[in-house]
Amino acid sequence: MTHALIVIDVQNDFCPGGALAVAGGDEIVPGINAAMAEAAAIIMTQDWHPAGHSSFASSHQGKSPLEMIDMPYGPQVLWPDHCIQGSNGAAFHPQLETDHADMIIRKGYNSAIDSYSAFFENDHSTPTGLHGYLQTRGISSLIMVGLATDFCVNYSAVDAAKLGYDVTVDMALCRAIDFDGSLDAAKQGMQALGVTLR
Ligand code: VGL
Ligand code: ZN
Numbered sequence: 449m450t451h452a453l454i455v456i457d458v459q460n461d462f463c464p465g466g467a468l469a470v471a472g473g474d475e476i477v478p479g480i481n482a483a484m485a486e487a488a489a490i491i492m493t494q495d496w497h498p499a500g501h502s503s504f505a506s507s508h509q510g511k512s513p514l515e516m517i518d519m520p521y522g523p524q525v526l527w528p529d530h531c532i533q534g535s536n537g538a539a540f541h542p543q544l545e546t547d548h549a550d551m552i553i554r555k556g557y558n559s560a561i562d563s564y565s566a567f568f569e570n571d572h573s574t575p576t577g578l579h580g581y582l583q584t585r586g587i588s589s590l591i592m593v594g595l596a597t598d599f600c601v602n603y604s605a606v607d608a609a610k611l612g613y614d615v616t617v618d619m620a621l622c623r624a625i626d627f628d629g630s631l632d633a634a635k636q637g638m639q640a641l642g643v644t645l646r
Contacts, residue, residue, distance in 0.1 A: 451616075452587045453487035454566060454608075455480055456594030456601050457495045458544050461530040461537035463595075468530040470596045472623045474541060479621045480593050481545045489550050489587055491578065493566045495531035495600070496538060496554035503562040504529045514627060521571035524562055531556065553578050564603035567611065579611055589614040593621035602634035609641040616644040 458480065460466050463473040484490050497503070505513045505526035513528045531538040540546050555563040555576050563569040566578050582588075590613050592605050601622050608615045617638060624631040635645060 450488050450587070451486075451589040451591050452489040452491055452582065452585075453480075453483055454590050454592045454594075454604065455490065455492040455544070455549075456566060456592060456604055457493055457531075457596070458541050458594050459495060459531055459537065460539055460541060461495075461535075463541055466530070467528050467537050468625075470623045470625055473595050474543075476593065476595075476621045476623060477541050477543045481543070483591070483593065483618070483621060484545060484548045487591070489582075489585060490548050491566075491581075492540070492544075492546060492549045492552045493594075493600070493604075494538065494540065494552055494554045495556050495563075496533050497531050497556045498559050499529075499532055500559065501529075501556065501562075502560055503527050503556070519561075519570075521561060524570065533557070551581060553581075564600045565607045566600070566604040567607040570603075572607075582613075588612070590616070592617045595623055597622040597624035598626060598630040598634040602638060605638050605643045606641055609638070609643050615642075616646055619645050 461468050462470045500507050505511045511526050515526050516523050561569045561571055605615050605617050
């Protein structure tokens, strides 16, 4: 029991009925609550966008969700408006036991840059501060769960592996958006970096 459980974006907008609903997103909540008992530290992330965020299709004339655009930091998928700061959609799923969280890290608050990863914004260089927090606490082993497998979980796991953490993604406690082969690509990318998928 030396690992941190990293609970990624288990928020209303990523659950059925939400603005960017992931199929079965709510099914993982009881299992995540149970997994908290095994963790030495519990960290939760919260996607936290200002209105008019640059990752929203509605911010780009003539664009629809799931189309791509080129941002200064590279290609970016456009999304429906979601996880707007302070909204009910941005709130954690009501059954998620957030009282157990040691730290909650918010990301995506910079209007000009999306932020899938718990460690870096999508420019791959602006840190969220999580690495410093984990280092200070002496934690080097991470189990990741949450939403969505192929975006925020994937980016977080890849960045963690690159930073030298021992990373496991508990696939039973994740759900994917899975469009255009994104889930298969994510699995391959994670495994190539030594992330354990279990
Ligand atoms: C996410 C798309 C946009 C995620 C967040 O949590 O996987 N996906 N914002
Ligand atoms: Zn987002």
